Amino acid sequence: MSYATDGSTAGTVGPRTQVREQIVEIVSDSGEGAQKAGQAFGAVCAKSGCGVWTVEIIPAEIKPPARSRAGASGIRIRFGSKVITNMGNEADVVIAFNEQVLYGRIQQGAYRKGTRIFLDSKWRKDDSPQIREAFETAIAEFREKGFIVQEFPLEEECAKLIANPRVGKNMFVLGLLTEMFGMNVELSLAEAAFLFRRKGEEVISRNQDLIRAGYAYGQENAEVALEVPPRELLTSQIVVNGNQALALGIMAAGIEVVAMYPITPATSVSHHLGDSFFRVGGLLHQAEDEIAAIGFAVGASYAGKTACTITSGPGLALKTEFIGLAVMGEVPLVIIDVQRGGPSTGLPTKVEQGDLMASLYGAPGDAPKIIMAAATIEECFHMVITARKLAEAFRGPVLILTDANLATGVQPIPRPEPREEWIAPPIDSSPWDPNVTAYDWDPETGLSPRPVPGQPGGEYVLTGLAHTGDAHVAYDPDSNQKGMEMRSRKLRALRKTLRPPKVHGEESGELLVVGWGSTLGAIEEAVEAARAEGLSVSSVHLRFVSPMEPGLKEIFERFDRVLAIGIQYTDLDEYAPADPTTDRRRSQFASLLRDETLVDVDSWSQVHGQPLSPGIILDVIRKNFSQHSAAAGRTQP
Amino acid sequence: MFGLEEDWELDPPARYFTLEDYEGGVARWCPGCGDFGVLTAVQKICRDEQLPPEKVVAVSGIGCSSRFPHYMKTYGFHGLHGRPLPVACGIKSRRPDLQVWVATGDGDCCSIGAGHWIHAIRYNMDITVMLFDNNVYGLTKNQTSPTSPQGLKTNTHPRGAWLPPLNPLQAVLGFTNCSFVAQAVDWNPPLLHAVLEAAYHHKGTSFVRILQRCPTYTDQVFHHLQHDPAQLLLLQHEDGLVMDEKIARIFPNKSGHDPSNMKEARAIADADGGEGAIPVGVVYRDPTRPIYDEFTTVGMGMTADQKIEALGQELDRFAI
Numbered sequence: 001m002s003y004a005t006d007g008s009t010a011g012t013v014g015p016r017t018q019v020r021e022q023i024v025e026i027v028s029d030s031g032e033g034a035q036k037a038g039q040a041f042g043a044v045c046a047k048s049g050c051g052v053w054t055v056e057i058i059p060a061e062i063k064p065p066a067r068s069r070a071g072a073s074g075i076r077i078r079f080g081s082k083v084i085t086n087m088g089n090e091a092d093v094v095i096a097f098n099e100q101v102l103y104g105r106i107q108q109g110a111y112r113k114g115t116r117i118f119l120d121s122k123w124r125k126d127d128s129p130q131i132r133e134a135f136e137t138a139i140a141e142f143r144e145k146g147f148i149v150q151e152f153p154l155e156e157e158c159a160k161l162i163a164n165p166r167v168g169k170n171m172f173v174l175g176l177l178t179e180m181f182g183m184n185v186e187l188s189l190a191e192a193a194f195l196f197r198r199k200g201e202e203v204i205s206r207n208q209d210l211i212r213a214g215y216a217y218g219q220e221n222a223e224v225a226l227e228v229p230p231r232e233l234l235t236s237q238i239v240v241n242g243n244q245a246l247a248l249g250i251m252a253a254g255i256e257v258v259a260m261y262p263i264t265p266a267t268s269v270s271h272h273l274g275d276s277f278f279r280v281g282g283l284l285h286q287a288e289d290e291i292a293a294i295g296f297a298v299g300a301s302y303a304g305k306t307a308c309t310i311t312s313g314p315g316l317a318l319k320t321e322f323i324g325l326a327v328m329g330e331v332p333l334v335i336i337d338v339q340r341g342g343p344s345t346g347l348p349t350k351v352e353q354g355d356l357m358a359s360l361y362g363a364p365g366d367a368p369k370i371i372m373a374a375a376t377i378e379e380c381f382h383m384v385i386t387a388r389k390l391a392e393a394f395r396g397p398v399l400i401l402t403d404a405n406l407a408t409g410v411q412p413i414p415r416p417e418p419r420e421e422w423i424a425p426p427i428d429s430s431p432w433d434p435n436v437t438a439y440d441w442d443p444e445t446g447l448s449p450r451p452v453p454g455q456p457g458g459e460y461v462l463t464g465l466a467h468t469g470d471a472h473v474a475y476d477p478d479s480n481q482k483g484m485e486m487r488s489r490k491l492r493a494l495r496k497t498l499r500p501p502k503v504h505g506e507e508s509g510e511l512l513v514v515g516w517g518s519t520l521g522a523i524e525e526a527v528e529a530a531r532a533e534g535l536s537v538s539s540v541h542l543r544f545v546s547p548m549e550p551g552l553k554e555i556f557e558r559f560d561r562v563l564a565i566g567i568q569y570t571d572l573d574e575y576a577p578a579d580p581t582t583d584r585r586r587s588q589f590a591s592l593l594r595d596e597t598l599v600d601v602d603s604w605s606q607v608h609g610q611p612l613s614p615g616i617i618l619d620v621i622r623k624n625f626s627q628h629s630a631a632a633g634r635t636q637p
Numbered sequence: 638m639f640g641l642e643e644d645w646e647l648d649p650p651a652r653y654f655t656l657e658d659y660e661g662g663v664a665r666w667c668p669g670c671g672d673f674g675v676l677t678a679v680q681k682i683c684r685d686e687q688l689p690p691e692k693v694v695a696v697s698g699i700g701c702s703s704r705f706p707h708y709m710k711t712y713g714f715h716g717l718h719g720r721p722l723p724v725a726c727g728i729k730s731r732r733p734d735l736q737v738w739v740a741t742g743d744g745d746c747c748s749i750g751a752g753h754w755i756h757a758i759r760y761n762m763d764i765t766v767m768l769f770d771n772n773v774y775g776l777t778k779n780q781t782s783p784t785s786p787q788g789l790k791t792n793t794h795p796r797g798a799w800l801p802p803l804n805p806l807q808a809v810l811g812f813t814n815c816s817f818v819a820q821a822v823d824w825n826p827p828l829l830h831a832v833l834e835a836a837y838h839h840k841g842t843s844f845v846r847i848l849q850r851c852p853t854y855t856d857q858v859f860h861h862l863q864h865d866p867a868q869l870l871l872l873q874h875e876d877g878l879v880m881d882e883k884i885a886r887i888f889p890n891k892s893g894h895d896p897s898n899m900k901e902a903r904a905i906a907d908a909d910g911g912e913g914a915i916p917v918g919v920v921y922r923d924p925t926r927p928i929y930d931e932f933t934t935v936g937m938g939m940t941a942d943q944k945i946e947a948l949g950q951e952l953d954r955f956a957i
Contacts, residue, residue, distance in 0.1 A: 047957045238955035248955075251948050254941070256731055279947045281936030283730060288756035292723035295716070295753075299727020302714055303694070303735065307727070321717055329716075415956060418948045420941050453712040453728070453735055456691040461661075461706045461713030464699075473707065 016182050016227040021080025023088045024181075026173060027105055028097035029066045030059060030073040033170030038075030039410060040191040041177050045077065046239045046412040047187050049230025051084040052077065053521075054241075054410040055611065057105070058349040067131075072101035076110075081229045084411065085376065085521025089615035091115050093180070093224060095173050097154070098123060099138035106145070108610060113146030116224065118176075120169075121151035150223060157217055161209055171207045175214025180224040185215045235414040242380045242406030242518075245413070246336060247272035249384030250308055251280045252416065254423030255334065257307040259285040259296040264348045265404040266312045266338035290318035294335070298322055301331050302462060304427035304452035306388055308334040313342045313355050316362065323397055324363035327487060329462040330439065330450070332391035332398075334384060339403040339517075341609050350609030351404040353517050353567045356588040359399050360546055366484055368491050370394060371546035373401040375520035378413040379543070380406055385422045392424070394490045395450055401545075403567070405518040405611040432458030438471035439486070446489035491547040498544060500551025505531060505538030508558035511624055513539040514593060514601070515565050519612050523565060526617035535625055545592065553597040562601045563624060564590035567612060570603040658690050659683045661710035669856075671823030671849030672702050672769060678830045679738060679767075680709070682837055693736045696725040698745035701776045702769035702849070705740035719750030722757035722766070729762045730933035736837075737764040743784040744774050747803055751783075758812040760929035761841045767833070768805060768844065771851040772858045779854045786858060805846050806906035806920060810899070816926040817843035818902065819878075819919045820909070823850060824863055827884045828917060835878050835919055841928050848915070862915055872896070872905070872918030880918075890914055896922040 024041070028034040035056055042054040057074040064071030078088040090112035096102050096119045105111065123135040142149045158165035158172050171192060178188045192207045240248065246269050250258060258277065260270050273284045287293035290311060297307035311319060316337050326333050339355045341347025346354075359371050370390055374380045380402055387398040432451045438460035440448045448469075451458025460471040466480040467473055474480050503512075504524050515523045520541045527539045538559070542549055556562045570587035586594070590603030604620050606612075659680040666672045683693055693711035697703035699718035706713025712735075716724050725739045746754050746768050757766070773791065774780040780793040784805065788797040809818050817839040821832040829847065836843035848859055862868050871888035873879055877896035885891065894901040902921035909915055939947075 043957065237957050238952055239957050240955050244955065248948075248951060251944075251951060254944065256937075257727070259727065276951050278936055279951060280944045281939035281947075283933050283935070285727075285730065285933070287723065288752060291720060292753055292756065295720045295723030296727035296730070298716075299696075299714070299724035300730055301727075302724070303728040303732040305731040322720070325717055412957060415952055418945045418952070420945060423941050423944055453694050453732065454691055456689065459690055459710060459712050461695075461709075461715055463707070463713075463715040464717060465715070 016225045018227050018229060020082070020228070021078065021084070021088070022093065022181065022226060022228055023076060023078045023091045024177060025057070025074060025076045025091045025094045025105070025110065026170075027057060027072050027074035027094065027101045029071060029101065030061070030063050032073070032097050032166065034074040034097065036195065037170035037174045038077050040174050040188065040195060042077045042079070042410050043191055043239055044178060044183050044187045045079040045181075045228075046237065048183050049233060050079040050228055051082050051231055052079045052239070052410065052412055053084040053086060053088075054078070055087045055405065056408040058408070067098050067100040069100055069103040072104045074101070079228055081231050083231070086525060087409070087522075087611050087613060089613045094118065095177070096120070097169070099135055099142075102138070102142065106142075108608070111147055114148060116148045116150065117142060118223075119149060119151050120154040122153070122155045124151065152221070157213060158210060161213055162206065168207065168210050171210035172214035172217070175211035176218045178211070179215045179218030179222075180226065182225070182227040185211065188215075237412040238415045239410060239412045240377060241408055241410045242374070242377045242402055243268045243338065243408075244272050245377050245380035246310070246384060246402065247276070248416075249381040251277065251282065252381065252418055252422050253334075253385040253388040254306060255282065255308045255384070255388060256305045256424070257283045257285065257297060257300040258310065259287050259293040259300070259307070260310045261287050261290045261293045261315060263290070263312045263315045265340055265407045266310045266315070266336065268407065269310050269336070269338070290315040291322065294319040294322040297333055298326055298331050301333050302329075302453070304454070306332070306392075306424040308336065308384075310336045310338070312338050312340050313358070314345065316355055316358060320362040323369065324365065324367045325464045326397040327363065327367040327369055328464050330395040330448070330487070331462070332395055332450075334387045334391055335397055335399045336384075337399060337401050338407050339401060341607065347609040349404065351518070351567055351611055352607055352609065353401075353403060353519075354569065354588070354607070355401060356545065356568065356592070359401060360592075366488070368488050369396055369546060370398040370491070370494060370544075371401065372398065372544055373517045373542065374406060375517060375541055375543060377406055377409060377411045381413070381416060388424060390494070393447070394494060395448060396487070396490065401517060403518050427452050427454070429454045431456045437469045439467070439469045441469055441486040444489065445493035446486035447493060495547035495550055498547070498549050500555065501540045501542055501549050503538050503540050503555060506536070507538070509536035509538055510560045510628075511535070511537040511621065512556060512559035512562045513537060513565050513617075513621065514542070514562060514589075515539065516542040516545060516589060517566070519566055522612045522614045522617055525614035526621060529614065529618050530621045535621060537621055548592070548596050552593070553599065556597050556599040556601070561624065561628065562593070562599055563620075564593055564601050564603045564605070565612070565617060565620065566605045567607060568605050569607050570605045572604070572606070652689065654684055654687055654690065656680055656684050659693075659710055661708050664708040665704065666701060667853050669850070669852035670701070671771065671847070671851070672705070674823045674826055674829060675767060675769065675847055675849065676705060676708055678826065678833050681830060682834055683711070685834075686837070688736055692734060693738070694728055695738045695740060696721045696728065697740040698742070698750060699776070700742035700745050700774070701851070702740050702742045703745060719745055719748070720753065721745065722750065722753040725764050726757060726760055726762050726929070729764055729930065731937060733763070733930060733934055739764060739766040741766065741768055743768065743770045743772060743782045743805075747783045747805055747808070754809075755812050758809060758842055758844065759814045761814050761816050761926050762929050762933075763840055764842055765833070765836050766842060766844045768846045769849045770805065770846050771849045771855050772802070773851055773855045775851045775854055789855070789858070791854070804906065804909055806909050806916075807903070809844050810903050810906050810921060814926050815844070815921065816841035816923050817919070818906075818921040819843070819845045820848070820915070820917050821845060822848045822859070822862065822869070822917060824859075825884070825887075825917075828880065831878055831880060832918065839922065840924055841926055868914055870905070870914035870916045872916050872920060874919070877919030877922055892916070896920065
């Protein structure tokens with residue numbers, strides 16, 4: 001470990017080691033404020049000029065039993081001197097409020113040899129001999145695994161300042177982390193002032209005292225003295241998670257009506273809208289159920305108002321009949337699916353990309369619709385604006401797929417500058433041209449102008465029945481065929497306007513990794529690491545899955561092998577060897593790519609309910625190369 | 638002359654609407670279907686009120702009666718089975734200028750869409766809901782509906798329906814924030830017209846159950862009521878409905894209950910389908926109930942500039 005020659009940073013005692021990036025975790029029982037402290041620390045890092053990605057560690061229950069191995073609640077903060085796009089690999093520094101919650105994290109591979117764990121020492125003096133014993137056993141086990149475990153008197157120190165340290169220790173930890181990484185303590189104090197702004201001066205100053213105490217403790221007992229130099233920022237930034245970005249995007253798009261029903265992990269979008277939507281004149285309608293939510297949005301859109309509904313997998317399933325109606329009746333609508341683990345209730349708080357086929361084919365009959373997938377938090381914002389415009393231009397529903405990883409990941413992104421052209425124009429009440437039918441389909445593109453109630457002469461009945469261009473119920477076979485063709489051609493028309501995706505890395509080579517959605521940052525980081533090792537690997541990442549971006553086949557054919565990577569189920573040979581041509585069920589994404597390109601796309605994906613780390617993907621890439629060279633070796637004479 | 642002032646000027650409305658302006662083609666219901674009468678009544682009310690056709694939206698679910706929008710020459714939304722109410726509420730939410738009529742059936746409203754029924758009544762948006770209750774599933778060919786009389790023989794219960802029927806009036810009066818409940822019969826057009834007119838003028842969700850004959854499957858279910866008006870109870874009150882004496886005298890039984898009295902309204906609804914007479918007229922009416930429209934229309938007047946400025950402030954909340 002080399003020390004920087006000039007490590008003097010405001011408020012620190014000794015020289016600090018400069019590092020490019022760090023991964024910090026705070027883990028605790030539920031309700032101990034770890035996430036609040038971590039988010040505040042993430043904001044401090046961002047305000048210090050670092051790139052940041054935070055990811056929440058969430059148990060499924062609101063309050064799982066205390067000190068339970070699967071009940072870890074907390075947060076990971078990855079920050080560095082560059083843009084951070086994913087959660088990274090193993091943590092460098094962990095603050096743990098008890099030792100039991102660490103077991104779950106260790107099982108998930110969150111730590112490595114050398115990870116420094118700071119653990120509250122209070123359990124050593126607990127009244128219960130079982131707890132004392134469990135504590136000592138755990139520490140011994142952790143040290144055995146190569147973690148550097150250090151006890152520190154967290155609650156004991158906090159008890160000097162407050163009566164109930166359980167609810168204040170998180171701010172002590174914020175102060176401690178601020179000191180460990182040489183951040184300016186004034187930034188942390190300001191965060192506390194913001195966090196507790198509604199609770200009054202006394203609460204603010206009490207929490208600020210805790211931050212100062214944590215900071216002072218760090219100065220006196222400096223075990224970690226690191227510094228992450230800021231990156232150069234060219235634009236002003238906002239710090240948001242993916243769901244906040246969606247909410248802001250909804251407001252920026254001029255969407256007027258959002259109808260939803262509470263469902264994890266989509267719900268927090270509605271919390272932000274509940275707080276702010278009315279300020280831009282919007283209506284948040286919490287409907288009686290998922291079906292009513294989309295029905296309300298469809299009604300509002302039919303009446304000319306831009307509308308959106310937000311849900312997660314099980315809600316998407318309930319909405320399918322209305323999605324089919326929106327396709328059939330050509331109702332513009334933005335549908336956001338914040339994906340979680342499935343099927344059924346699955347993993348409600350955890351990430352998966354399993355709704356791909358359901359969003360494409362969920363509705364009965366042939367219901368072509370536009371489907372986009374946000375790959376970054378910034379895209380969560382801008383994609384809503386694009387989706388709103390596409391929904392109107394192509395007169396139908398547009399789905400945006402995000403996931404639990406984007407929903408809770410927090411990152412600084414360039415502050416968008418709102419523009420008038422993002423906002424939906426007011427509805428047109430001018431008389432409708434009597435020569436134009438309600439579905440005056442352009443035979444090539446399937447596009448048609450839409451009459452809106454209030455336009456005299458445009459009166460028509462929107463029906464879910466097969467209908468003719470003048471919106472009459474179709475009683476002849478040709479009309480149904482024609483309607484299907486017209487709705488299908490809209491996707492073809494959109495595809496003509498899309499550009500082929502950019503290849504990350506060389507334009508040709510041995511292995512091409514293909515991804516979509518929130519895995520972008522981890523895939524590209526892994527690909528860069530693999531390329532640095534000399535492996536001939538590149539990646540492409542899709543934003544449009546329906547219609548799929550053009551040119552994929554040409555790109556795929558420039559590589560020897562194509563591998564689809566994601567967070568969805570696929571049969572992996574490690575568990576049960578299968579005949580790849582017959583037995584193996586591939587991931588939904590791989591199947592779609594094979595269908596689209598007729599290229600033999602392989603798939604690797606897993607459903608551990610966690611974001612993919614660059615390290616996992618790097619291992620997969622390495623293994624792909626070693627297996628391939630082994631297979632090539634066998635075929636040689 | 639004729640008592641007119643000298644400076645009186647003829648100022649006819651630029652557009653005058655006749656019945657034809659609301660008639661959208663030939664209805665394809667079975668001959669003798671009660672739906673025809675409801676359609677005519679609604680068209681007449683639109684004409685009487687001179688509603689511009691482009692400002693009228695007929696919303697329906699699925700079922701025979703849900704073909705209703707196709708026969709109105711206004712805007713219409715013929716959506717999904719059980720779901721007309723969420724759509725109607727969505728339409729009305731940001732378009733207070735539109736007159737929304739909902740056509741729903743006993744299967745659509747009281748069975749598959751019953752969840753929405755409860756909540757739409759509670760939202761109390763300014764829409765008119767017509768429950769076409771023929772006691773049977775007609776479009777899918779004769780299955781038991783939730784309002785089918787016990788013992789009715791259908792394709793799903795060929796030996797007779799097992800359970801006593803759901804009483805829609807009783808149900809709706811139990812939903813929170815219910816503000817207008819009425820009942821009419823398809824075979825008395827002046828009464829039907831008067832009830833729907835009262836419903837149209839009510840500010841809030843007006844719920845009208847219409848006993849409506851299905852000539853194909855339940856031709857007989859209302860036979861006794863049709864032929865013995867003594868089994869009906871005409872509800873007349875100055876705050877509800879006052880029928881022309883020529884019509885009123887058809888009904889030997891009348892009640893002068895105050896429609897603002899929920900207790901009396903519930904007693905009348907309880908009798909419906911039981912031992913008592915079948916009420917027709919306005920059962921309950923409370924124009925003071927809160928309407929959801931007051932909340933949904935907030936912010937409609939904002940300009941793009943105002944929105945951009947407000948959004949800028951929202952973004953600044955996340956700025957570093």
